[in-house]
Amino acid sequence: MSQTTTSPGPTALEFVHLELVHHDPVAAYEFLRDSLGAERVEKEIADYISNTFGVVGEHVKVGNIVFQIFTPGPSLPSWHTQLHEHGPSVHNVTFFVNDVETVKQRMLGKGATEIIDTHVLFHEIGLGDGPSRLLVMDAREQTGLRFELCPTVPGWNPYPGRTDTTPPTNTDQPTAQALLHLEIVHPDPEAVFEFLSDCLGAERVEKEISANLEKAFGFGPILHAKVGNIVFQILKPPPTILGQPTSWYEELEERGPGVHNVTFYVDDVEAVKQRMVSMGATALIDMDVPFHEFGMGEAPTRLLVMDAREQTGLRFEMVQPIDGWTPYPTKPESTKN
Structure with missing residues (x-):
């Protein structure tokens, strides 16, 4: 008797970057550099995208992930509208996926809408052997997010999965160390997870942490979903x-x-706060959280949330590393599907 195998469904493989629209990408980079030790990276890719789409932009590594920050023109209407109606903010998350067409059909079947479906000539800068399909889907109603999706591009190695990165060389300033999660608000977290599971192979993770956060803060429901090799925290x-x-x-x-918000481990919460405040950001929360009561750490953990949307398009939630909570991009199993 022959044995059949089931091919995997549509799956997010790797997180590529968080895409931000901003009136002044250089100023956003300088804020991130001075407060979180950010570095410019992927210059050739950033230059190609700027030249191809007629935008001014930066690729900036913060901790172990990349922010793509740019000023869109009218030729990119979704991005342009986002900036002019909502100000500096997140436009989309970008992932490599195993099957762009299947992801598209799954998302369409669940009510998401297509923004762009095209091919980009990354091979002209040595990435891949031919044009790469690029799909952008609007699933804000379903998940709070737009998704930019493409098959793995040979030669483009996203930072969360890399082991060849080094800490910033300037040790005189605070530094983001690792992304904990991308935090999403939605009236129905369970429906979000179902969409992410069916369309991108998402998995529930950190269940005990989710339950403990519900107890500590009264969030509810709240869940943590691993999409590719990063985590979304989804909460009502x-x-x-x-x-x-x-x-x-x-x-x-x-x-x-x-x-x-985005949530990072940082090496010095107070130093980050002072740097951000000095550059115009505002503190939303600065408090001690009793994670130690749930087996994470030995004492209360300081939790800082800063509003830096004007400066970067983002709010930042930051803590120093907590024993018992290991961010997924640093876990060996996080790249397996």
């Missing part, structure tokens, strides 16, 4: 936390499902 926020209004709830009420 309450109006208040510890009696205080929350920007998570305001974000969902005012703008609908979307990215609230």
Whole structure:
């Protein structure tokens, strides 16, 4: 009797970058450099994209992930509209996937809409042997996100999966170390996970951490989903936390499902705060969280949330490394599917 094997469904393989629209990408880079030790990377790719699409942009490594930051023109209407209607902000997340067409059909079947389906000539700068298909889907209603998707491009090695990176050489400033997760607000986290699971092979992870966060803050429901080799934290926020209004709830009420913040391990929370405040960002939360009561660390952990949307398009949630919480991009199994 012959044995058949089931081919994998559509799967996100690797996170490539977080795509931000901003009026001044150089200023955004300088903020990230001075507050989080960011470095310019992938210059040849950034230059090619700038020349091809007529944009001004930067590729910036923050911790172990890349932000693509650029100023779009009218020729990129989705990006252009995002910047002019919402200001500096996240436009999309970008992933390598195993089957672009199947992902597209799955997403269309669940109500997402196509923004772009084209081919990009990355092979002209030595990446791959021919044009690469590039698909951008709007799934904000379903997940709070737009997705930019392409098959793996030979020669383009995304940073979360790389082992050849080194810490910034300037040790006189605070540094982002690793991405913990991308934090998304949505009225129905379970529906978001179902979409991500069916379209991109997402898996539930960090279940105990999710449960502990619900207990500590009253978030509910909350879940952690691994998509490719990074984690999305998806939550339905309450109006208040510890009696205080929350920007998570305001974000969902005012703008609908979307990215609230990125969360990083940093080497010095206080130094990051002082740098960001000096450059115009504002503190939203600065408090100690009793993660140690749930077996993570030996004492309360300082949690800092800064609003730097004007400067970078993002809010940042930051903690120093916590024993028992290992970010997925650094885990060996995170690149297996």
